[in-house]
Amino acid sequence: MKTQTSVFQHFQKFNTEERCIAHFETIRWPKGLRCPRCNGERISKFQAQGKTGKERHLYECMDCSYQYSVTTGTIFHDSHVSLTKWFLAIYLICSSKKGISAKALQGHLELGSYKTAWYMAHRIRIAMRDDDALLQKLSGVCEVDETYIGGKRSGRRGRGAANKVPVVAIKERTSGKVRMQAIENVSGSVLANFIREHAASGAEIHTDEFPSYVWLDSSEFAHRSVNHQETYVGPGNVHTNGCENIWSLFKRGIIGVFHKVSEKYLPLYLNEFAFRFNNRDEFSPMDKVLSECF
């Protein structure tokens, strides 16, 4: 069941700079204010007029005299956009199923330029990392599948792979957790590296009958494959339908929202997509993003 905050709830909570600052303080310094320079704990708060006449909320360290704000050293630093808009941008990016284009973001937030919107989305995307992915391997039944993104037509292996980037995904059946990665090619050794990085030994890997998965039969993993010429779900509930669904959602996002993603940015879009997918039932994915912003 979806329990995510609604836009209305979000904006009731984060409708002033003061409220956003107070919230970000608790995420940045959960044990109380700290000096980013000397880690001192004796901090005084004060307000001053910025260059543009805007009220600035500042801190001063009583130990080393360093003056800073809640955004110093974060992705929001040096931005003329208010935290209320940044927070709303993060909320919108996390809650739109297929992602949101910079153009749409510019409209929703009434931003002065497309460039600003693009820059914000880009910075937020970098912060959409899943710490889980670094710590814990997936286990039990895991589906693995690859596809091609980009070029004239995204699609399965086959002719005309020029200008297309192969991408591989693994999905843990019980939790629904997903990891995705752009890869150099779809050879057995490249796929083996990916699977070994993300799946715990002993996991039962479900694939189709692509030859690059044959090595799995004599590996530390259990391997079941489904012959897609014959059926989509083999005996024993062997299938890769979870991955198929991810590809279709991702491609609709790429086609409908982002139009064209250059190879350079594809890994970031994959991260964004996996993050959103893996946190779709979180009450506040925004807080997870905020905790990666500094």
Ligand SMILES: [Zn+2]
């Ligand atoms: Zn200090």
